[in-house]
Amino acid sequence: MPTTSQSRPRDDVSKPVKLDAIAVLRALADPVRLDLVRQLRESVAPIACGAFDVAVAKNTLSHHFKTLREAGVIVTHREGTAALNVLQEDELDEAFPGLLDAILPRRG
């Protein structure tokens, strides 16, 4: 069976049903993805997929975003052709309080 076969309003994508510790840890346990999350966290405004400073191809980047989405770490809003990514900081902090601060200490 598919990993997420929950009845999903097909209009929407990546409804983060419930945050799973293993999934979140696995999502963060990759250098590229952890860097994406870091950039998202250090920015106040949402960032489009193509605007990230990363050294992988676009399709690979898309795959990483999908992983982050399915883990509930980020949410993506489509705005015209752009896909604006937002870190689910509140949800993460509620499920795993202090996790982001632990692995991504914000300077300042």
Next chain:
Amino acid sequence: MPTTSQSRPRDDVSKPVKLDAIAVLRALADPVRLDLVRQLRESVAPIACGAFDVAVAKNTLSHHFKTLREAGVIVTHREGTAALNVLQEDELDEAFPGLLDAILPRRG
């Protein structure tokens, strides 16, 4: 390139030179290993490898302990035939303050 190619005194094993976020996250991002860490954290005394409540073969268990050791999450002391495992809670809390509390909330 190897993930951890830090110059390591070959004489020693699993000296947790410096805790790497990716390595620690990957070590914790496995159901079996996270459960091992949970059991270690809930116990006051060190636990021998064979005394864990887990559903994998002993060689697999040994492999998981090796992963945790190389990530610096645990340290193993040999005592006769037993191998007593200790969670590196202080070191982890210094490197990533609040990480364990975030993903392994202790019922208290």
Next chain:
DNA sequence: GCTGTAGTTCGACGTCCATGGAACAACGGT
């Protein structure tokens, strides 16, 4: 409509990894 830009999806490839069976090493007890 056509072109370009932004993301996604589809194979495919190579690597890493979790798992277990079997053999081996280290230690303790009798």
Next chain:
DNA sequence: ACCGTTGTTCCATGGACGTCGAACTACAGC
């Protein structure tokens, strides 16, 4: 010395994952 216990190491296997090229979709502008 001989076992039994405890871990480790070796090898193989099946699956998951990161990566990329190429094709495809969706949207904006001309």
